[in-house]
Amino acid sequence: MSSMNNFALDAAIKEAWRYQFLTYPNPAVGAAVIVKNRLFVSAHKKAGEPHAEVNALWEAYKAFFDAPPLTISHEIHEFLIKNHNGFFRESNVFVTLEPCSHVGKTPSCANLLKHLKPKSVTIGWLDPISEHSGGVEMLKSAGIEVNVLNDKRCYDLIEPFIKWTNDKFIFFKLAQSFNGAITGGYISSESSLKWVHQIRDKIELLVIGGNTVRIDRPTLDARKVNGKSPDVLIYSKEKNFDKTIPLFSIPKRRVFIEDNLEKINDYKFIMIEGGERLYKKLKNFVDWKVFIVTPKIFDRINYKSEDEFEILHVERRDDLIVFGRSND
Amino acid sequence: MSSMNNFALDAAIKEAWRYQFLTYPNPAVGAAVIVKNRLFVSAHKKAGEPHAEVNALWEAYKAFFDAPPLTISHEIHEFLIKNHNGFFRESNVFVTLEPCSHVGKTPSCANLLKHLKPKSVTIGWLDPISEHSGGVEMLKSAGIEVNVLNDKRCYDLIEPFIKWTNDKFIFFKLAQSFNGAITGGYISSESSLKWVHQIRDKIELLVIGGNTVRIDRPTLDARKVNGKSPDVLIYSKEKNFDKTIPLFSIPKRRVFIEDNLEKINDYKFIMIEGGERLYKKLKNFVDWKVFIVTPKIFDRINYKSEDEFEILHVERRDDLIVFGRSND
Incomplete structure (x- = not known):
């Protein structure tokens, strides 16, 4: 053969x-x-x-x-x-x-x-x-x-x-329209949101920016698949958060609010869910990037950075899920 | 089976x-x-x-x-x-x-x-x-x-x-960075540029906006594959162009400068190469859209529109070539 x-x-x-x-x-x-x-x-x-x-x-x-x-x-x-x-x-x-x-x-x-x-x-x-x-x-x-x-x-x-297995694996997940818009409500299809919940059920730590927590007040759980909720690291200089936000009241979940990423070293499988600010800061820090790209073009401004990556795989679902490896 | x-x-x-x-x-x-x-x-x-x-x-x-x-x-x-x-x-x-x-x-x-x-x-x-x-x-x-x-x-x-076969097929080709930037010099990889020349060798008519002709002064031929050059329709209200631009001096090529698309009806296989303005205007007029998406994120602004399409196929080359059908 x-x-x-x-x-x-x-x-x-x-x-x-x-x-x-x-x-x-x-x-x-x-x-x-x-x-x-x-x-x-x-x-x-x-x-x-x-x-x-x-x-x-x-x-x-x-x-x-x-x-x-x-x-x-x-x-x-x-x-x-x-x-x-x-x-x-x-x-x-x-x-x-x-x-x-x-x-x-x-x-x-x-x-x-x-x-x-x-x-x-x-x-x-x-x-x-x-x-x-x-x-x-x-x-x-x-x-x-x-x-x-x-x-x-x-x-x-x-x-x-x-x-x-040897240390830890970190990937950045970003959901965008086809023309690079990432703000203004849910962008991805329902099936992609469900897939993100499937992933959250597997990861150990979810890293998220302080602004997202303040503005979107997310739960960051895996309810769509009845999965377990990962620990959360809120990456923020400002430590003061409204603790009535649902993400703080998930049983057994640990939530850290830190201005550094040291906590990541206690985990093996880490997802960063972020926008432009976090992307710019962490684009060279992560192993992989996972883009959920919706086949819609919006009349909204894009996120910007200067970055290249190697495309490893494109998964066609309702959206495209593009797996990329960070260039060193 | x-x-x-x-x-x-x-x-x-x-x-x-x-x-x-x-x-x-x-x-x-x-x-x-x-x-x-x-x-x-x-x-x-x-x-x-x-x-x-x-x-x-x-x-x-x-x-x-x-x-x-x-x-x-x-x-x-x-x-x-x-x-x-x-x-x-x-x-x-x-x-x-x-x-x-x-x-x-x-x-x-x-x-x-x-x-x-x-x-x-x-x-x-x-x-x-x-x-x-x-x-x-x-x-x-x-x-x-x-x-x-x-x-x-x-x-x-x-x-x-x-x-x-029955009438004509029209598609819009757009080359973009991963975050939707389309301006500021060549975006696509060399292999995609060559692929575009392969396509130009097959199409009968290429439609392009007046601004692109004025600013980029393109040849719009298929020289990278020693192919034939399609006829060109410059879609522009302003009829005055510098005729020393190389696209006007290709033997056997016909060049039209029109403020309407009627000439399209004389052809069977038509590609529109355009940017934001032409996309907004023609997004519902074309049968398919073909996006050449480079795995690079640029610190440049995106094109914008309000549009959805159905993804038909994603071809992985150095860039992603995404074939989409216009939603009616």
């Missing part, structure tokens, strides 16, 4: 991005299986749930055979190992990240593949965590053809994971 | 968008073939060159067999019909547009598929030109399983074709 023919990997990458950040503390991973001339694509969706390749293999199996409604990873592993009956022998598997060799919350994916014995496994990026790696060797020892691509796009997918 | 499993069609759609407008006067079409568990994806790239499904089938064939370096459509058709040897019998073919039944500049694709006899052909959208249609029946009569999806994304791909 040559690297010229990785449209299946493209599909796996695209699928993985749909769950970027939502797999915290796990990495975003996608997988595809071509079996009996059909293409099945899936992703890891949430920590504790099946890994990407298990989801894709299971989708493929269920498309051809009657199968019980399993959702728990070790049950799917066991079922497939017992019942695959050689079904995957001529299949080609694509995974954005090396299949895990270790047994954690879920069983080892390399072990599962060893039993299913597909014709080939194409891997976008090797596992950066040494205790997880070894998947390639397990597959090779089972006689499976393994192709390791070192595809930078697969590294991009797991960069947040690498950062929050 | 259920509509749940159309990742191959997704790949075909994405590939077709790479050549949107460049196939003029033909439609943008993509195709994918899954054969022997490998996925091959291609598109129609230029009028007179092979159709999308021929390119994809030929890519697949060449990956498995030695083949002569054919590029001319009827030679590829003939070669495949003579030498396929049942290779495609178990394959699944996906095409964004119904394979043509008629013989035009290139032979009939439905006829080719009839000979190759893939297991299934999945079609995103039926051919809107009655003399071209009939492909589905030809395939079915050969015993091929045919799935017609009526996938709106496949309609979007050919909407320009439908419009320029």
Whole structure:
């Protein structure tokens, strides 16, 4: 299988991005299986749930055979190992990240593949965590053809994971109209607002500017998805706030009001929600920028800065969600 | 093959968008073939060159067999019909547009598929030109399983074709920074500028505002791709221009200076290159908008309007190229 023919990997990458950040503390991973001339694509969706390749293999199996409604990873592993009956022998598997060799919350994916014995496994990026790696060797020892691509796009997918595992990962979220307007009420679509709540349910700390708190009086919770509310750092020189603002009365939430960002070092996964002032100040401090761009042009002034970034991915929903890496 | 499993069609759609407008006067079409568990994806790239499904089938064939370096459509058709040897019998073919039944500049694709006899052909959208249609029946009569999806994304791909075939297709092109700045020198990347020249080589008429001509003194040709230069309509109340500006001295080009858009009715494929003033005036007049969005944020003011559009496709190059349909 040559690297010229990785449209299946493209599909796996695209699928993985749909769950970027939502797999915290796990990495975003996608997988595809071509079996009996059909293409099945899936992703890891949430920590504790099946890994990407298990989801894709299971989708493929269920498309051809009657199968019980399993959702728990070790049950799917066991079922497939017992019942695959050689079904995957001529299949080609694509995974954005090396299949895990270790047994954690879920069983080892390399072990599962060893039993299913597909014709080939194409891997976008090797596992950066040494205790997880070894998947390639397990597959090779089972006689499976393994192709390791070192595809930078697969590294991009797991960069947040690498950062929050080793230290911390910080991204700036900014919602804008297509022509750069960011003020004057909600700009994003309802589905983007819901996505922001999904993200808030995963992050540990939300950083926000003092003016936003004073003017918008936001709650900064994850109510749209019944999620948990992150701790909040109000980045402000002025320490005096109206404490009846709902964000101060969320149970178990800690709220800090600071004129510096030191508190960030106590957290692993941090989102900054801000406007022009905070963007100008922190644009080179953050790892990634996430722009929610609405396909509307407003008769309102834009935010301004001097900045470039590398586009990593564009997710098309009702709005565009543009993931960018800060240039150093 | 259920509509749940159309990742191959997704790949075909994405590939077709790479050549949107460049196939003029033909439609943008993509195709994918899954054969022997490998996925091959291609598109129609230029009028007179092979159709999308021929390119994809030929890519697949060449990956498995030695083949002569054919590029001319009827030679590829003939070669495949003579030498396929049942290779495609178990394959699944996906095409964004119904394979043509008629013989035009290139032979009939439905006829080719009839000979190759893939297991299934999945079609995103039926051919809107009655003399071209009939492909589905030809395939079915050969015993091929045919799935017609009526996938709106496949309609979007050919909407320009439908419009320029029946009347005319007009789009507005606007180059902007990520935060909506459009003035102050070149904004787009070199590769986008080259893409604009590729488009200029295909369009028949370029509409531009009088101020742009006066201030930027552009040539408005396709020199970066050695292409032909479109006719130019300078949309301006003021008729007096410095005729030494290079755009006036391109051989064979016709230049109109008008305070109305009637000249547009003499053309089939029209691009408007403009800024804020022209955008405000023509935003509801055009069929599509094409934004070239550079991943840079500038300390410059944005263009403004009140406008919404439907995003049809986002093409990731050095810049984002966002294809949008004007809301009525």
